Amino acid sequence: MKILVSLLLSLCLSVTSWAGESAVPKLDMGKGGQCVKDTQWMRKNHMHMLKHQRDETVRKGIRGENSLKNCIECHASLKDDSVIAREDSFCVGCHRYEAVKIDCFECHSGKRKSAWLQQRNAK
Ligand code: HEC
Ligand code: HEC
Ligand code: HEC
Known part of the structure; x- marks a missing residue:
């Protein structure tokens, strides 16, 4: 069981990246509201936040x-409830x-599955 967990963890971390350009394309932001931290901070640090949260x-x-x-x-987009389905997801x-x-x-899952969604679809 321990081995399985550490295998999963290392899979979680096996992520590659290359240096990219700094401008950002137009993204489908989703529902809106207030992010968990400010946008600049999130842009820079969301990956550390997610890894920390996973641990x-x-x-x-x-x-x-x-x-x-x-x-x-x-x-997730309001069109398809996904963060991964399209070019601009x-x-x-x-x-x-x-x-x-x-x-x-x-x-x-890259899809929204909240109670909010059920309510919306019931309309
Ligand atoms: C309550 C809704 C909400 C939640 C929850 C939320 N966000 Fe956000 N997030 C936003 C909004 C709205 C913006 C855009 C704010 C703006 O345009 O100034 C944003 C901005 C961002 C950005 C910067 C986008 C850019 O254009 O540079 C990133 C990255 C991001 N969020 C990632 C995350 C991650 C990862 C999580 C989960 C840990 C998360 N967000 C949770 C609403 C949310
Ligand atoms: C505005 C652009 C932008 C958005 C939106 C964004 N990311 Fe990222 N993400 C990046 C960049 C750039 C990196 C690589 C940073 C680096 O190489 O240090 C990254 C890296 C990551 C990593 C770690 C990759 C690594 O090599 O360690 C994770 C995990 C991640 N993002 C998850 C998410 C999730 C989940 C969302 C959607 C909720 C999201 N990101 C939205 C720009 C973005
Ligand atoms: C091999 C499968 C696998 C991969 C790939 C994977 N995870 Fe996980 N992840 C898991 C499992 C299993 C859990 C524990 C399930 C739980 O408790 O919800 C988990 C839990 C998490 C959690 C804490 C629970 C939550 O929903 O917030 C976060 C955050 C997380 N993973 C982020 C990531 C990120 C970011 C990536 C990509 C860099 C990633 N994971 C890739 C399997 C995986």
Whole structure:
């Protein structure tokens, strides 16, 4: 079991990136509202935040507002409820532009699945 967990963790971290340009393409921001931190900070630090959050959850069972699910809840498109489906989808749109390769969504869902969604679809 320990081995399985550390295997998963190392998979979580096996992410490659290259230096990209600094301008950002037009992204589908999703639902809007207020990010968990300010935009400039998020642009620079979201990856550390996610890795830290993953460690907190996997090792200590703590689930907080910085969970991946929470990011997706806001940032998934209002058109297809996804952060990864299209060229301008929030996470993938920027990563593709910056030539950052992440494989989080092989395991994690990139789709919104909240109660909010059920309410909206019931209308
Ligand atoms: C091989 C499968 C796998 C991959 C790839 C993967 N994860 Fe995970 N991740 C897990 C599992 C399993 C858990 C623990 C499940 C739980 O407790 O919700 C987890 C938990 C997390 C959590 C804490 C729970 C949450 O929903 O916030 C975060 C954050 C997270 N992963 C981020 C990432 C990020 C970012 C990437 C890409 C760099 C990534 N993961 C890639 C399997 C994976
Ligand atoms: C309550 C909704 C909400 C949540 C939750 C949220 N965000 Fe945001 N986020 C926003 C909004 C709205 C903006 C754009 C703010 C602006 O334009 O000034 C933003 C901005 C960002 C940016 C900068 C985008 C850019 O153009 O540079 C990144 C990166 C980001 N968020 C990642 C995340 C991650 C990762 C999570 C989860 C840990 C998360 N956000 C959680 C609403 C949210
Ligand atoms: C405005 C652009 C932008 C947006 C939007 C964005 N990212 Fe990123 N992301 C980057 C850049 C640039 C890097 C690489 C930073 C580096 O190389 O140091 C990165 C790196 C990452 C990494 C770590 C990669 C590594 O090599 O360690 C993870 C995990 C990640 N992003 C997850 C997300 C998730 C999940 C979302 C959507 C909720 C998101 N990002 C949205 C620009 C963005």
